[in-house]
Amino acid sequence: MYSDGDTIVAAATPAGESALAIVRLSGPLCTGISEEFAGDRPVLPRKAFYGAYKAADGVLLDRCVFIPYPAASSYTGEDMLEISCHGNPLIVRQIVDDLLRRGCRPAEPGEFTRRAFLNGKMDLTQAEAVQDIISARCEAALEAARRQLDGSVGTAVNALLDKLLHVVAYTEAYIDFPEDDLPPESSEGPIAELVALQKAAKLLIATAPYSAMLRDGAKTVIAGLPNAGKSSLLNALVGEDRAIVSAEPGTTRDYIEERLLVGRHLLRVVDTAGLRIGAGEVENKGIEKSLNQIEHADIVILVLDSTTPLPYREVPEQVQKLSNRAGLIVVENKCDLPDSVKLSDIMPDAKHVRISALNGDGVEELRGVIAQTIESSCRVPGQDDVLVSARHAEALRSMSDNIALALEKMRSHEPAELAASDLRAALSALEQIVGRVDHERVLDLVFSSFCIGK
Amino acid sequence: MIGTELEPYDVIVCGAGHAGCEAALAAARMGMRTMLITGNIDTIAKMSCNPSIGGQAKGHIVREIDALGGEMAINTDTTAIQFRMLNESKGPAVQAPRAQCDKKAYQFRMKHVLELQPNMHLFQAIVSKLHYSAGKVKGVGTTIGADIYAKTVIVTTGTFLRGLMHIGRNKTEGGRSGDFSALTLSGSLKEAGIELERLKTGTPARVIGSSVNFSVMEEQPGDERPLLFAFYDTRGLPDDLFHVEQSPSLDLAERLLFHVEQGRGMRKAGWLPGSEQLSCWMTYTGDETRRVIMENLQSSALYGGEISGVGPRYCPSIEDKMVRFANHERHRLFLEPEGRNTDEWYINGLSTSMPFDVQQKILHSVPGLENAVMMRPAYAVEYDFAQPTQIHAWLETRAVEGLFFAGQINGTSGYEEAAGQGLVAGVNAALKVRGEPPFILGRHESYIGVLIDDLVTKGTFEPYRMFTSRAEHRLLLNHNSAELRLGEHAIRFGLMDEGRAKLVKEKIAKVRNWTERFEQIPAPGGRLGDYIRRGGDASPASADFHALSASTRDEIIYRVRYKGYLDRELKQVEKLSHIEKIAIPQGFDYGKVRGLRNESRQKLEKHRPETLAQASRISGVSPADISLLMVSFVSRNA
Numbered sequence A: 001m002y003s004d005g006d007t008i009v010a011a012a013t014p015a016g017e018s019a020l021a022i023v024r025l026s027g028p029l030c031t032g033i034s035e036e037f038a039g040d041r042p043v044l045p046r047k048a049f050y051g052a053y054k055a056a057d058g059v060l061l062d063r064c065v066f067i068p069y070p071a072a073s074s075y076t077g078e079d080m081l082e083i084s085c086h087g088n089p090l091i092v093r094q095i096v097d098d099l100l101r102r103g104c105r106p107a108e109p110g111e112f113t114r115r116a117f118l119n120g121k122m123d124l125t126q127a128e129a130v131q132d133i134i135s136a137r138c139e140a141a142l143e144a145a146r147r148q149l150d151g152s153v154g155t156a157v158n159a160l161l162d163k164l165l166h167v168v169a170y171t172e173a174y175i176d177f178p179e180d181d182l183p184p185e186s187s188e189g190p191i192a193e194l195v196a197l198q199k200a201a202k203l204l205i206a207t208a209p210y211s212a213m214l215r216d217g218a219k220t221v222i223a224g225l226p227n228a229g230k231s232s233l234l235n236a237l238v239g240e241d242r243a244i245v246s247a248e249p250g251t252t253r254d255y256i257e258e259r260l261l262v263g264r265h266l267l268r269v270v271d272t273a274g275l276r277i278g279a280g281e282v283e284n285k286g287i288e289k290s291l292n293q294i295e296h297a298d299i300v301i302l303v304l305d306s307t308t309p310l311p312y313r314e315v316p317e318q319v320q321k322l323s324n325r326a327g328l329i330v331v332e333n334k335c336d337l338p339d340s341v342k343l344s345d346i347m348p349d350a351k352h353v354r355i356s357a358l359n360g361d362g363v364e365e366l367r368g369v370i371a372q373t374i375e376s377s378c379r380v381p382g383q384d385d386v387l388v389s390a391r392h393a394e395a396l397r398s399m400s401d402n403i404a405l406a407l408e409k410m411r412s413h414e415p416a417e418l419a420a421s422d423l424r425a426a427l428s429a430l431e432q433i434v435g436r437v438d439h440e441r442v443l444d445l446v447f448s449s450f451c452i453g454k
Numbered sequence B: 001m002i003g004t005e006l007e008p009y010d011v012i013v014c015g016a017g018h019a020g021c022e023a024a025l026a027a028a029r030m031g032m033r034t035m036l037i038t039g040n041i042d043t044i045a046k047m048s049c050n051p052s053i054g055g056q057a058k059g060h061i062v063r064e065i066d067a068l069g070g071e072m073a074i075n076t077d078t079t080a081i082q083f084r085m086l087n088e089s090k091g092p093a094v095q096a097p098r099a100q101c102d103k104k105a106y107q108f109r110m111k112h113v114l115e116l117q118p119n120m121h122l123f124q125a126i127v128s129k130l131h132y133s134a135g136k137v138k139g140v141g142t143t144i145g146a147d148i149y150a151k152t153v154i155v156t157t158g159t160f161l162r163g164l165m166h167i168g169r170n171k172t173e174g175g176r177s178g179d180f181s182a183l184t185l186s187g188s189l190k191e192a193g194i195e196l197e198r199l200k201t202g203t204p205a206r207v208i209g210s211s212v213n214f215s216v217m218e219e220q221p222g223d224e225r226p227l228l229f230a231f232y233d234t235r236g237l238p239d240d241l242f243h244v245e246q247s248p249s250l251d252l253a254e255r256l257l258f259h260v261e262q263g264r265g266m267r268k269a270g271w272l273p274g275s276e277q278l279s280c281w282m283t284y285t286g287d288e289t290r291r292v293i294m295e296n297l298q299s300s301a302l303y304g305g306e307i308s309g310v311g312p313r314y315c316p317s318i319e320d321k322m323v324r325f326a327n328h329e330r331h332r333l334f335l336e337p338e339g340r341n342t343d344e345w346y347i348n349g350l351s352t353s354m355p356f357d358v359q360q361k362i363l364h365s366v367p368g369l370e371n372a373v374m375m376r377p378a379y380a381v382e383y384d385f386a387q388p389t390q391i392h393a394w395l396e397t398r399a400v401e402g403l404f405f406a407g408q409i410n411g412t413s414g415y416e417e418a419a420g421q422g423l424v425a426g427v428n429a430a431l432k433v434r435g436e437p438p439f440i441l442g443r444h445e446s447y448i449g450v451l452i453d454d455l456v457t458k459g460t461f462e463p464y465r466m467f468t469s470r471a472e473h474r475l476l477l478n479h480n481s482a483e484l485r486l487g488e489h490a491i492r493f494g495l496m497d498e499g500r501a502k503l504v505k506e507k508i509a510k511v512r513n514w515t516e517r518f519e520q521i522p523a524p525g526g527r528l529g530d531y532i533r534r535g536g537d538a539s540p541a542s543a544d545f546h547a548l549s550a551s552t553r554d555e556i557i558y559r560v561r562y563k564g565y566l567d568r569e570l571k572q573v574e575k576l577s578h579i580e581k582i583a584i585p586q587g588f589d590y591g592k593v594r595g596l597r598n599e600s601r602q603k604l605e606k607h608r609p610e611t612l613a614q615a616s617r618i619s620g621v622s623p624a625d626i627s628l629l630m631v632s633f634v635s636r637n638a
């Protein structure tokens, strides 16, 4: 068993008030600690018992439920103890502090999972999923990670593998059994199957950005002309003064990034330098960066100063380009000022929200619009959808690319050995996800589908 | 006297089939004092099943054997009565030569080669047991009471280990129709710690040609310009041993009796391999065949439950085909001549374990065979084999040092697969005697390497046959490049004479140079390389190029045309090469590897791979598992 001899402890539930909180321990001290809280009662594996949590100095901290897990059946493959206490952050902190005094040490992020992985309790994909669960910063990410832990990615990929193996078996049968009495070879069936495979892979691949978005947050770029109130909006959304605000146009030269939760989604909000023509050199660099940010954004919030309808009639080209971009929200800022006017004729297809970054009017409404926009424009998958990681997407893309090469050869009737070579490359791309595929599987398919042999 | 405890042979080979002959020749050619023991000197290199050599993947192996200085290719060329190139439309890497051989001529010539081989003793005796002490082999005992001692022993006993033949429910002991069965050697091997299992294979009936109505069958002639197996551009046409000649006519009245031309007259007589080819004939089973088979299914040894060994999926009996592919109206059969000087014909496609009387009915139900007179019935044979996960990649057993296995005892099927292993075993026995490191062929350089690696890594549950699809680097293994891939090994081991070695080295250099030059030579629309890849030919190349041997030119064009593909495969080989070199220590404790999934650990413990690359080829073992193993080795060595 892998162990560094330490007993690690951490709150297993997120910080904040809730009905219950769980503190988790893993390592050799668990048995002793369980026995102490059990008192006269025997400690039975996986059997919960209720008792008083008294700190080492005798102070009663809470009444808790204790569940001991012996190494053989625990998550980490070491002795473990779970303590459920009341969900008061203060109690949780006191319990953890007490356990530290008893010789435990705080767990590093993901350490429980690492121990489980190192003790052979899970494979890499599952470990990745658990890691995602732990680091899930929003509800949507959590759901996705749970699905991956269920093995739904494996199931989806294995379905692709089965389809691909059928095409490979078909092609190989005609190569390896030239003297056998096979039915006339047709490339139509395999071509159709390969095209279908590509489509299926494409759907899976398309979920990868979303899983990245779940992990890192939806990238939300605040853009607009100088002095429109972009930095003020960032501060309003975050709820503290994060960005420098000033009446001087061109204040923000480089971008600033902040994370925040909107509904069940995590956002990575980026404040950018104002876009305008004829700026100074330093500012130009900033503008270039802003444009680059916009290009990679999931959501763009275009901030307009509603008190100065002009020069928005002559908005710079870069801003005009935004108008047919998915995920665009137009914010008409400074609605608190008397000379504020409606700007609904600017980029009329986009959703408009009137706010005041200064006094907070409309900011709540904006949050709602942001959440809606994420769900509609970022193709949020449904409950049952499989989300693939970037690593899986890479393998699937490589499979698809090789299938494309094979299709090219099949359509132009090049020697079958070449298409077969591409298909093999496609297969080994999938092996990156599912592990080695025994060639016997191909042969089994060949022998069960064709009457071969003399 | 040689063969005593004091003066042992270097190598004893038990069994003179296709594996044994190559093993003994390779060892003797490497200067080993070699004894080849066979139960019957009249059945050396006997083709127990079909009278053909080569075909898909097998043809590749035969050419590799020639590249490694073996005998099978040239023996086939000089005794073949038909040549055909298979798969021409599927591309150069997967096309394969196949030949029909004169079975007797094949045996006679091979026997003569063995007789002429210096360092070789041929001896007729049945090996009854293995002598070993302290885990090291010492020699063999024989049923004539003589013990023969050697530093290494290669067992190539084919289907003879406790061979049991079935015709319907009738059982006869024997490794082959008309031959004996090695009854006691199995026990001796088990005692030495080798586990044996059973396999099954079969062979169809033979009929006399004069009773066959060929006029209703479709003729399948040989290729007009046959491609031979051996590389004559480096080894020169054979001018020594005999060949067998006869008029190819099927008409008995016109047919001359055969004569054998012997000695150094082959080329003088104007005869070349590929001359005077004979045809095969094609027919199909009929409705009546199905009826007969379905009516008598219970009397089949296979369906009647008499046979316990597992038969090969790729070689189903006719009853198997009828049952499993009930929707097929008919099944194709080939009639293949067994030789020039005999009227015996082999019926390819009609393997069966039915009793004799049913076999007769099946035979007569086939169009063209209504009046066929059977000369030998079909039979199935069951025999012992040793699961090949018990041997190293150099074919030495893990249980007994100095003991090597090759051929069907390792669970393979086919003359070619056997011969390839025999050659490798012979080389390795010699290296063992010399105290040199073993010879392990890579998967990227040969089908023989793929074959042995599959066997020792995964084992087998049916007689293992080679298919091109088993090779992941198939495009690197085109038959024409065998000499370029393997020639250097043969030179290193002294399996090639100096004259050929020089020509092979030159050929390797020419192919390399010209392949590069093609990217420079101007051609319509750019360079010759691109021109060829766009579908052009090599005509813009200089006369120098066109003066090269055909095999050399073909290979250059192949490498130029397939450049992108070959580069891709070479890159993969390169990527794998470092883990090919990482050896997993014997008895390695996978339980100590942090993070290894239990499922993977169990698989690795079962298969006991010898290198990390072998481990990576075990099904279900993931790239992540391999990374973990690698990390654990690195940290161990650090």
Ligand SMILES: Nc1nc2c(ncn2[C@@H]2O[C@H](COP(=O)(O)OP(=O)(O)OP(=O)(O)O)[C@@H](O)[C@H]2O)c(=O)[nH]1
Residues within 6 Å of the ligand: A224, A225, A226, A227, A228, A229, A230, A231, A232, A233, A244, A245, A246, A247, A248, A249, A250, A251, A252, A253, A272, A273, A274, A333, A334, A335, A336, A337, A355, A356, A357, A358, A359
């Ligand atoms: N009255 C009013 N003033 C605002 C509002 N939002 C921003 N301002 C003011 O507008 C000026 C510019 O605000 P910033 O947030 O710095 O604008 P910016 O878009 O970040 O400007 P640059 O970084 O220079 O491009 C400041 O003086 C803000 O106080 C608003 O909603 N109402």
Ligand SMILES: [Mg+2]
Residues within 6 Å of the ligand: A230, A231, A232, A243, A244, A245, A251, A252, A272
């Ligand atoms: Mg700013």
